[in-house]
Amino acid sequence: MQRRQILATGFGLAALGAVAGGSAAVAARPAPRRVNEIRAKDGARLFHRDWGEGPAIVFAASWALSSEMWAYQVAHLSEAGFRCIAFDRRGHGRSDAPATGYDMDTFADDLQSVIETLDLREVILVGHSAGGAEVVRYLGRHGTTRVHKAVLIAPVTPYLLHTADNPNGAPQAYFDATMAQWALDFPKWVYDNTPPFFTSETSPGMVAWLRDQLLTTPAPVAIATMRAVIGKDLRPDLAKIDRPVLVMHGTKDVSAPIEITGRPTAAGIRGAELKVYDSAPHGLFVTHMAQINRDLEAFIRA
Numbered sequence: 001m002q003r004r005q006i007l008a009t010g011f012g013l014a015a016l017g018a019v020a021g022g023s024a025a026v027a028a029r030p031a032p033r034r035v036n037e038i039r040a041k042d043g044a045r046l047f048h049r050d051w052g053e054g055p056a057i058v059f060a061a062s063w064a065l066s067s068e069m070w071a072y073q074v075a076h077l078s079e080a081g082f083r084c085i086a087f088d089r090r091g092h093g094r095s096d097a098p099a100t101g102y103d104m105d106t107f108a109d110d111l112q113s114v115i116e117t118l119d120l121r122e123v124i125l126v127g128h129s130a131g132g133a134e135v136v137r138y139l140g141r142h143g144t145t146r147v148h149k150a151v152l153i154a155p156v157t158p159y160l161l162h163t164a165d166n167p168n169g170a171p172q173a174y175f176d177a178t179m180a181q182w183a184l185d186f187p188k189w190v191y192d193n194t195p196p197f198f199t200s201e202t203s204p205g206m207v208a209w210l211r212d213q214l215l216t217t218p219a220p221v222a223i224a225t226m227r228a229v230i231g232k233d234l235r236p237d238l239a240k241i242d243r244p245v246l247v248m249h250g251t252k253d254v255s256a257p258i259e260i261t262g263r264p265t266a267a268g269i270r271g272a273e274l275k276v277y278d279s280a281p282h283g284l285f286v287t288h289m290a291q292i293n294r295d296l297e298a299f300i301r302a
Contacts, residue, residue, distance in 0.1 A: 032056070032083060038117045040090065040110045042101060047094035048087035048114060052078030055148075057124045057300070058114060059086040060131030063156075063225055064217040066093030069128070069210065073285065076293040082124075082300070087114050089134075091221035093213075102224035104232040108137040115146055122148040124300050128285055129256060130229050133157050136265075140237025150241070151296060153248045154282050156256045157265045158235040166233075168260045175230050179223045186219040196254040197283040206286055238268030245272040246299045248292065250280025273299075 032053070038046045049067050051074055059070040067086035074084040088095035090110060091102065101110075111134055115123060123146055127135035132155025139147065162169035181189045194211050247269075249262030256262070258276065266274035275295060280288050 033117075033119045035117060038087070038114055040101070040106075040113050042098065042106075044090050044096040044098045044101065044110075046087050046090065046096075046110060046114060048085055049074070050083070050085050050118075052081075052083045054081040054083050055122065055124065055300075056083045056085060056118070056120045057126060058111070058120065059084065060111060060125070060127035060134045061086070061089060061092065062128045063130035063229065064092065064214045064222045065210065066213050066216070068093065068213060069285070070126075072289050073126070073293060073296065077297060077300075080297050085114070085118065085120075087111075089131075089225070091225065092217055097218065097221060102221070103228045104133065104137045104234075105141060107134045107228065108141045111135070111138045112142050121146050124148055125150040126153065126296070127151070127155065128153040129156050129282065130225065132265075133229050133232070133234060136234050136237050136241070137232065139243075140234065140240045144241065144243045147243050149244045149246075149300065151246045151248065151299060152265060153285055153292070154250065154253055154256050154262065155247065155265055156229055156261055158238055158261075158268055159233045160230050160260075161233075168264075172230075175226070179226060182219050182223055186222060187215055190214045197281055199279075199281060199287045202283075202287055210283065210286070235268060238265065239270075241269050241272075244299075244302075245269045246295075247272055247274045248277065248284070248295065249274065250277045250282070250284045250288070252279050253282045253284075255282040 034050060038048055040046055057077060061067055061069050066088045070086045074086065078084050089107065091097040125135045125147060132152040135150055135152060136157050139150065159166050160169050162171045190211060194207060198207055247262055247266040249258045251258060262274060266272045277284055277288055285292055
């Protein structure tokens with residue numbers, strides 16, 4: 001399954017500079033380290049997009065999606081005076097797809113490789129869904145020395161599996177049945193489960209854009225990644241986080257119901273803020289894009 005790609009940074013041409021209000025922060029900082037290639041500890045190449053100037057924001061993508069999913073957050077925040085870095089998880093998008101490394105510790109180490117290779121400090125971490133789990137595991141495993149703040153959007157944390165001390169989780173049999181469907185016909189499952197991710201007002205083009213990203217992820221990678229997320233209890237990591245955290249979650253999230261994920265996550269992090277979006281689904285980063293972008297910027301600047 002190993003895939004090799006020519007790597008390049010950027011969402012396109014280099015950013016022309018920060019808008020008013022962000023220029024002072026840019027001027028006070030040294031020139032950022034720009035690199036063409038990031039390698040994980042095991043040598044896997046991690047594709048990344050690096051756009052804009054200013055304080056750095058690193059985006060961790062959802063399960064089975066790529067760094068492309070963050071295009072509209074990057075468009076907004078780069079114009080607001082921030083440097084936006086989004087990377088493809090191993091096996092996803094244009095990153096290498098080694099046969100190993102699909103566990104939460106390795107995902108956290110891959111995020112560390114992104115941060116350290118680019119020599120980022122006072123970074124803001126933003127993760128959606130499984131990307132939120134990666135952010136939490138990174139903070140628990142590697143600490144907060146290089147981190148200023150974190151944002152968890154519809155995170156699948158702290159623990160999805162039903163156990164004696166986690167009665168609201170889903171049983172292992174449920175996850176096994178879902179992954180069995182992926183192994184048999186992943187595209188059918190994607191098409192069948194697309195509608196709840198969006199709202200009825202979401203354009204067909206937006207739906208197709210994100211659905212097509214899902215379909216580029218190989219079924220074995222999708223299965224291995226989900227198995228890693230399901231099997232990791234991140235509750236101990238929540239207690240280790242000592243930076244400001246914003247949890248953003250919708251009340252109509254079918255993939256990660258707020259009562260099972262968003263509220264317990266916020267409750268487990270000292271001082272975390274929970275912002276609830278009425279009627280928002282799991283894909284709120286596009287369905288409620290304008291409000292999400294405004295709230296992201298406000299939290300980062302606060």
